[in-house]
Amino acid sequence: QKEVEQDPGPLSVPEGAIVSLNCTYSNSAFQYFMWYRQYSRKGPELLMYTYSSGNKEDGRFTAQVDKSSKYISLFIRDSQPSDSATYLCAMSAFDTGRRALTFGSGTRLQVQP
Amino acid sequence: GAVVSQHPSWVICKSGTSVKIECRSLDFQATTMFWYRQFPKQSLMLMATSNEGSKATYEQGVEKDKFLINHASLTLSTLTVTSAHPEDSSFYICSATSSYNLYSGEQFFGPGTRLTVL
Numbered sequence: 009q010k011e012v013e014q015d016p017g018p019l020s021v022p023e024g025a026i027v028s029l030n031c032t033y034s035n036s037a038f039q040y041f042m043w044y045r046q047y048s049r050k051g052p053e054l055l056m057y058t059y060s061s062g063n064k065e066d067g068r069f070t071a072q073v074d075k076s077s078k079y080i081s082l083f084i085r086d087s088q089p090s091d092s093a094t095y096l097c098a099m100s101a102f103d104t105g106r107r108a109l110t111f112g113s114g115t116r117l118q119v120q121p
Numbered sequence: 122g123a124v125v126s127q128h129p130s131w132v133i134c135k136s137g138t139s140v141k142i143e144c145r146s147l148d149f150q151a152t153t154m155f156w157y158r159q160f161p162k163q164s165l166m167l168m169a170t171s172n173e174g175s176k177a178t179y180e181q182g183v184e185k186d187k188f189l190i191n192h193a194s195l196t197l198s199t200l201t202v203t204s205a206h207p208e209d210s211s212f213y214i215c216s217a218t219s220s221y222n223l224y225s226g227e228q229f230f231g232p233g234t235r236l237t238v239l
Contacts, residue, residue: 016162040227042227044230049212049233049235050232050233051125051127051214051216051230051231051232051233052165052214052216052230053230054227054228054229054230057227096164096165098228108155108167108170109155109167109228111164111165112164113163113164114163114164116162
């Protein structure tokens, strides 16, 4: 079983729709949670960063973390064709001393105009 | 802020040659840099972690003699693929973190280098 599970998609939605992207994880030591957006043939771009449980909002993006369920989400409101990309969840633990991120496999999102 | 560059953005080489990829943090000091490879439609696979002035720590299954990593300064790390073969063709991405993000794990990624070995 992978440490981080993410549905690879593709997820196709019409422009303006609310998009929900999710990841589950098994390592209870994870405390820092990130969402990256990656366009084709480009490096990942940090979108959202959350520490521990709770919500964080930035413009059209909302990140939620539920540590009790080991479940994180990214919501995109009023989705645009420019949001079409692969979204990667990533997480890290504080106590292990290992600074590397553990990534999900990524969800490919297509927003149809 | 937190900009990371990579050079070259793409490279084509003949089998058996060596290729060097540079990763630079442009506006911050990168105490730790990471090297990933990514195959089409797959996620990032961590290859190694390097701290400035120290030897890199390689992930299991990554050949340290084939993928040479040097992190000689706080703004530059290099990955050299030695004696490249077609199976080394991939997208190589570096990332960096500063002392400010030391414990959170927040990383800033370069744009990637596409390597094609003929």
